[in-house]
Amino acid sequence: MSHSIMCYIGDKHMHELLNSVVLELRRGVLILGVLSQLHEKEYGYVLLVKLKESHFEIEAGTLYPLLRRLEKQGLLESSWQLIDNRPRRYYQMSAQGQMFYMKLKEEYSSLHETISKLTQGDAI
Amino acid sequence: MNLIQRYVQAVIVFLPAKQQAEVAQELTSHIMDMVAASQKESDVATIQILESLGSPRKLADSYLNRSNYLIGPRYYGVYSKILKIVLFAISIAFTVVFAVRIVFSETITWTTFLEYIATLFNGGMIGFAYVTFIFSMLERYEVKLDEDNEDTVWRVSQLSTDVQVDKTNLFENLFELVFTTALLFIINFHPAILSFPQVDGLSNSVIPLFNESMRASWIGLINVWLLIGVLRAIVTSVKQLGSKRLLYLTLFLDGLGLIVFLIIVFTQEVINPNFAAHIVPGNEALVMLFQRGSQIVVFAIIAMSVYELLSSGLKLIKNKHVKLF
Numbered sequence: 001m002s003h004s005i006m007c008y009i010g011d012k013h014m015h016e017l018l019n020s021v022v023l024e025l026r027r028g029v030l031i032l033g034v035l036s037q038l039h040e041k042e043y044g045y046v047l048l049v050k051l052k053e054s055h056f057e058i059e060a061g062t063l064y065p066l067l068r069r070l071e072k073q074g075l076l077e078s079s080w081q082l083i084d085n086r087p088r089r090y091y092q093m094s095a096q097g098q099m100f101y102m103k104l105k106e107e108y109s110s111l112h113e114t115i116s117k118l119t120q121g122d123a124i
Numbered sequence: 125m126n127l128i129q130r131y132v133q134a135v136i137v138f139l140p141a142k143q144q145a146e147v148a149q150e151l152t153s154h155i156m157d158m159v160a161a162s163q164k165e166s167d168v169a170t171i172q173i174l175e176s177l178g179s180p181r182k183l184a185d186s187y188l189n190r191s192n193y194l195i196g197p198r199y200y201g202v203y204s205k206i207l208k209i210v211l212f213a214i215s216i217a218f219t220v221v222f223a224v225r226i227v228f229s230e231t232i233t234w235t236t237f238l239e240y241i242a243t244l245f246n247g248g249m250i251g252f253a254y255v256t257f258i259f260s261m262l263e264r265y266e267v268k269l270d271e272d273n274e275d276t277v278w279r280v281s282q283l284s285t286d287v288q289v290d291k292t293n294l295f296e297n298l299f300e301l302v303f304t305t306a307l308l309f310i311i312n313f314h315p316a317i318l319s320f321p322q323v324d325g326l327s328n329s330v331i332p333l334f335n336e337s338m339r340a341s342w343i344g345l346i347n348v349w350l351l352i353g354v355l356r357a358i359v360t361s362v363k364q365l366g367s368k369r370l371l372y373l374t375l376f377l378d379g380l381g382l383i384v385f386l387i388i389v390f391t392q393e394v395i396n397p398n399f400a401a402h403i404v405p406g407n408e409a410l411v412m413l414f415q416r417g418s419q420i421v422v423f424a425i426i427a428m429s430v431y432e433l434l435s436s437g438l439k440l441i442k443n444k445h446v447k448l449f
Contacts, residue, residue: 043153044150044153044154045153045154045157045158045161049161059176059177059178060154060158060176060177061177061178061182061183061186062186064147064150064151064154064186064187065183065186065187068147068187080149086153086156086157087149087153088153089146089149089150089153
């Protein structure tokens with residue numbers, strides 16, 4: 001096997017590994033990102049657009065099931081409204097969700113601080 | 125039905141009935157919002173949006189919030205270990221039966237060997253099916269093993285004793301599984317192996333160990349008793365990994381096995397009453413010795429069953445501090 005093919009396989013493997021780790025990392029902060037935009041009532045499509053505008057990429061197929069799950073867990077409340085003859089489900093953080101969000105934000109800040117200290121001396 | 129409706133229908137078909145209407149309404153509304161916001165032609169935009177949402181099955185799985193595992197990562201390690209033990213025990217048991225058949229059979233043909241291979245394959249498949257079924261039920265109903273319990277504090281003191289006990293138990297379970305499976309197979313398919321060959325002049329005959337005239341009456345109970353034994357050996361192997369719920373199941377199986385055995389002893393005549401008399405005709409002392417020997421074996425089985433029952437009960441009392449769920 002030639003050297004260039006070996007390098008290609010190595011790069012491909014590294015790329016796949018990085019993708020999967022980044023995906024795991026993003027999955028962990030997904031709830032934090034979504035909750036941060038639900039202090040006020042919002043429906044799925046607008047939420048998706050807002051998150052995209054903030055460069056927080058999330059698929060619709062991930063967002064909608066997540067919203068339902070968070071509602072089931074008592075962190076969100078929802079209500080249906082008819083806007084322009086189209087039924088829309090609006091989500092908002094519940095009181096419990098607000099508390100949860102504050103604690104999660106603290107945890108994230110603490111983790112971010114720790115990782116920043118750990119990686120501070122790294123050459124980029 | 126338009127494309128959006130067909131897509132939404134393909135998603136909600138996998139969801140529970142109570143979720144279907146709401147998910148359909150929300151998903152339709154979202155797709156229509158996206159189509160309206162798109163700069164492209166309606167049909168082209170719809171196709172692109174639906175494709176970006178991905179396969180309806182995958183989207184439905186995200187709503188269900190659980191992975192569709194037959195046996196998930198939580199159980200796979202234990203499942204794999206038990207499956208290996210069961211398949212090993214079945215192959216040993218069937219090989220022992222095959223060896224005994226070869227020793228007692230006058231004619232050995234290729235058919236005998238092919239029959240052995242076929243039986244081994246069938247037995248393996250049945251064992252595989254049973255173990256997979258049991259673990260798929262554990263997965264389906266999310267039964268927790270004690271090691272999953274976050275409230276249970278693990279102590280270093282558990283380490284040395286557990287490892288030693290595991291090795292002994294593993295051997296005992298394997299032996300129990302091999303012996304019971306072989307007996308189950310012999311009694312049902314080759315009872316002639318346990319009969320005594322007799323040469324009477326020019327003709328050869330066999331004296332069956334079992335009471336063949338009453339076979340229909342006792343075979344069902346014997347099979348239930350032996351299957352309880354097989355199940356117990358499998359459950360005990362799982363138990364080594366520390367689930368207290370399985371300890372209760374072992375206790376239940378021990379009790380049930382003892383009850384079934386006592387029913388067999390007191391209501392059925394499984395052993396051929398004339399077995400000894402036919403082997404040693406006229407020798408009253410040997411016939412008496414055989415009958416006494418049979419009674420001792422029955423007594424030993426009862427004593428062993430009671431011992432196992434008490435031992436399982438004691439283990440349960442000793443582990444009382446361990447939370448059940």
